[in-house]
Every structure is written in structure tokens, then in C-alpha cells.
Amino acid sequence: MLDPRLRAAVDRLPGMLRRIAGYHLGWWDADERPVAASPGKAIRPALVLLAAEAVEDRVDEAMPAAVAVELVHNFSLLHDDVMDVDRMRRNRPTAWTVFGVSQAIIAGDAMASLASAVLSESAGPWAASAVRWLNDCVVDLCDGQFLDVAFEQLDRVDLAECLRMVHGKTSALLGVSCALGALAGGGTPRQVELLRQFGYHLGLAFQLVDDLLGIWGDPAVTGKPVGADLVRRKKSLPVVAALASGTAAGDELARTYRADTPVDVARTSELVELAGGRKWAETRADEELAHAMACLDYANCAPRARGYLVEVANLVVRRNH
Structure with missing residues (x-):
């Protein structure tokens, strides 16, 4: 369901911006020849569509x-690869190593702007709120x-500071993905908020x-070098916790x-x-997963969609750690 619409959106980008975005998304190589590279897990759009199904089953409207949200996520990844000087993502060279740093940054900016445009063009009465929520999330x-x-x-860095960082870097987008799905799907304000908290x-x-995999993950799974x-x-969360442990190892x-x-x-x-x-x-x-499940329990979701949301949540937390 997602892929043709995502491709249609990216096709709106001009020239090299489109080429860089499509390369990053795994659709083609640097010369725009089709390849079978990984496009990523698409967890955020899956959460949008499942949240819409969970409330009123109005999936297409979402x-x-x-x-x-997939455009915003990939905008952040393009920038993240530049800032972290990561040379590999999804087992292929990152966009900045192929097209240049400035070009990758600009392509990321274009994807973020495109996300707002796609959302603002939605026919539903919820579109204005959705655009505001998405833009707040980008901030x-x-x-x-x-x-x-x-x-x-x-x-x-203390744990409280680190958790604030994670709120912005990761939790905000997963939360708004669920909220936007519930909003577009016709959920009640209570359902929208509970699904936002779930996300x-x-x-x-x-x-x-992700931080655990960044230290102990299998490069064949993560697409990045070990450690x-x-x-x-x-200063990932496991490292900050270790530094604050008061132990000799810390x-x-x-x-x-x-x-x-x-x-x-290794050491x-x-x-x-x-x-x-x-x-x-x-x-x-595991504790955060339990909190997420509790929010889902109170949201009065349709059984089939709830089951899929639980599956996605377990997939997220059981990724080889």
C-alpha cells in the first residue's frame, strides 16, 4: 500500500533531489538503475495505518x-548519516558518500518539506492539525x-538528559505516527492520545x-560495523547508564x-x-514495552489491528538483543 504512494511523492522532487532520495530509499543505484536494496523497515507508516485501522478502519484516509512520516524519518536518516560520518546504511554506501555531504543534506531538507506538502493536501478536516503536529514533531x-x-x-551526561534526547530523536516521531493514524482514522480524542502514548x-x-545493537549488533543485521x-x-543509553553506575568498570x-x-x-x-x-x-x-501495551489496552482498539500493533511492538523490542 505504501510503496506506490511513496514513490509518487518522491517523483515530485526535481532532478538530483529525486535521485538522491530514491537512492537512499533503496530503489536505484547512483545512476538511477533499479536495484533490490533494502528500503528499511517502514515501522512508522505501519503504525500510522494500523492506528487508523484500530479506531475506525479508515486506512486509506491515513x-x-x-x-x-516515512519521508520525515528518511530526512532524519540522511542528516544523521552525515553527522555521524556513517559510511554504510542498510548494507550499502550512505548517500553522502556517493553524492556529497551538501547534496545529501539538501535532499533531506527537500524530503522534510515534501512531507508537509503531502499531508497538507489531504482531503480530511484533520489535515491542518496533522500538519501542525508533524511540524512540531520535526522540531x-x-x-x-x-x-x-x-x-x-x-x-x-546524566540519564535524564539522555532520555530527553531520545524523546526528540525517536519517541516523538513514533508517537505522532500513531496519533496521526488515529486522527485520520476518525478516533476519539482519548484514543488519539492513548495511541500517541503507545507510540x-x-x-x-x-x-x-537500537543503542544495544549499536554496540553488540550483528553487522549483517544492522548494516553497520560492530561497535x-x-x-x-x-553517549548512547547503555553507555550513559554504565558511566553513572559508580563501578570500577564505569x-x-x-x-x-x-x-x-x-x-x-571489544574491551x-x-x-x-x-x-x-x-x-x-x-x-x-522491556518496561517501556509494558507501558506501551498498557496504553493499547485502554484505547479500545479493533481486535485485528490491536494484534498487529502488538506484533510490531514485539518486533521492535526483540530485534536481536
């Missing part, structure tokens, strides 16, 4: 919102990404698992992060685990 996302980059320059807690769980976050001395980890020498990935990941960072993140991910 399709512009599904396209919009939250940028705030979260700003904090994520800023943390790399700090010796210490918000799912977003926290998602980021916790990539540690090499960049990234103190050694702090010294490793401050040192002006290459990171020993550093061991330190995060010894200091309790891995266990804390796994436990907190």
Missing part, C-alpha cells in the same frame, strides 16, 4: 500521513538530534534496542571515552556490560 526531532551531537563533546513508549524501547557507536564515543569506561586514542571495541563493550549498562537497557526496554 495514507498521506503514512507517506509523510522535537531536531532538538533530540542536536542534543545527541552535543553529548559527544561532554565527559558526563511514545514504543519509541523509547526502540531507541534502547560503531563506541568508536565515535557516542570509571574505566569514562577514562576510555576521555582518552585521545583509538577505542578498543569497551565489555566495560559497558560489566558496569551494568547492557542489563539496564534491556530491562528498561
Whole structure:
């Protein structure tokens, strides 16, 4: 359902902006020859459509919102790859390594603008609210990404600061995806808010698992080198929990992060685990999933859609950690 509409939206971009967006989305190579690369998991648009089905089963009316959140997500990934100097995504070279840094940033900007355009053209009476919510979410996302980059320059970051960063970087978009689906699907204000909270807690769980995979993930699954976050001395949630542990391993980890020498990935990941960072993140991910399920229980969802939302939530949290 999503793919033809997403392609139609991207086709509206001019020239090289379209080419870069389609390359990033895995549709073609740098010369626009079709390829069978991974387009990503499409979790956010899936949440939009399932939330619409969960309230009044008006899925087609929610399709512009599904396209919009996928465009916003990929705008953020294009920028994220530049800021993190990631050379691989989904097991292929990132867009900035192929087309250039400036070009990738501009293509990302165009995708964000296109998302608002797609949503504003929706026929429903909810379109104005939806555009406002999406734009507010983009501001939250940028705030979260700003904090994520800023943390790399700090010796210490407390968990409260780190969780605020995750709220913007990840939870806000998953929350608004569910809210937009429920809104477009004709849900009550209570259903819209409960599904927003479902997505918000799912977003926290998602980021916790993503951070775990950034340290211990299989490159064949993640598409990134093992320990990539540690090499960049990234203040991910497991690392921040380990640094705050007050343990000898946590103190050694702090010294490793401050040192002006290459990171020993094997030893550093061991330190995060010894200091309790891995266990804390796994436990907190399970807790956030439980909070998400509680919100779903109160939202009075249609049984079939609820079942699929549970499946998506479990997929997010059980990703090889």
C-alpha cells in the first residue's frame, strides 16, 4: 500500500533531489538503475495505518500521513548519516558518500518539506492539525538530534538528559505516527492520545534496542560495523547508564571515552556490560514495552489491528538483543 504512494511523492522532487532520495530509499543505484536494496523497515507508516485501522478502519484516509512520516524519518536518516560520518546504511554506501555531504543534506531538507506538502493536501478536516503536529514533531526531532551531537563533546551526561534526547530523536516521531493514524482514522480524542502514548513508549524501547545493537549488533543485521557507536564515543543509553553506575568498570569506561586514542571495541563493550549498562537497557526496554501495551489496552482498539500493533511492538523490542 505504501510503496506506490511513496514513490509518487518522491517523483515530485526535481532532478538530483529525486535521485538522491530514491537512492537512499533503496530503489536505484547512483545512476538511477533499479536495484533490490533494502528500503528499511517502514515501522512508522505501519503504525500510522494500523492506528487508523484500530479506531475506525479508515486506512486509506491515513495514507498521506503514512507517506509523510516515512519521508520525515528518511530526512532524519540522511542528516544523521552525515553527522555521524556513517559510511554504510542498510548494507550499502550512505548517500553522502556517493553524492556529497551538501547534496545529501539538501535532499533531506527537500524530503522534510515534501512531507508537509503531502499531508497538507489531504482531503480530511484533520489535515491542518496533522500538519501542525508533524511540524512540531520535526522540531522535537531536531532538538533530540542536536542534543545527541552535543553529548559527544561532554565527559558526563546524566540519564535524564539522555532520555530527553531520545524523546526528540525517536519517541516523538513514533508517537505522532500513531496519533496521526488515529486522527485520520476518525478516533476519539482519548484514543488519539492513548495511541500517541503507545507510540511514545514504543519509541523509547526502540531507541534502547537500537543503542544495544549499536554496540553488540550483528553487522549483517544492522548494516553497520560492530561497535560503531563506541568508536565515535557516542553517549548512547547503555553507555550513559554504565558511566553513572559508580563501578570500577564505569570509571574505566569514562577514562576510555576521555582518552585521545583509538577505542578498543571489544574491551569497551565489555566495560559497558560489566558496569551494568547492557542489563539496564534491556530491562528498561522491556518496561517501556509494558507501558506501551498498557496504553493499547485502554484505547479500545479493533481486535485485528490491536494484534498487529502488538506484533510490531514485539518486533521492535526483540530485534536481536
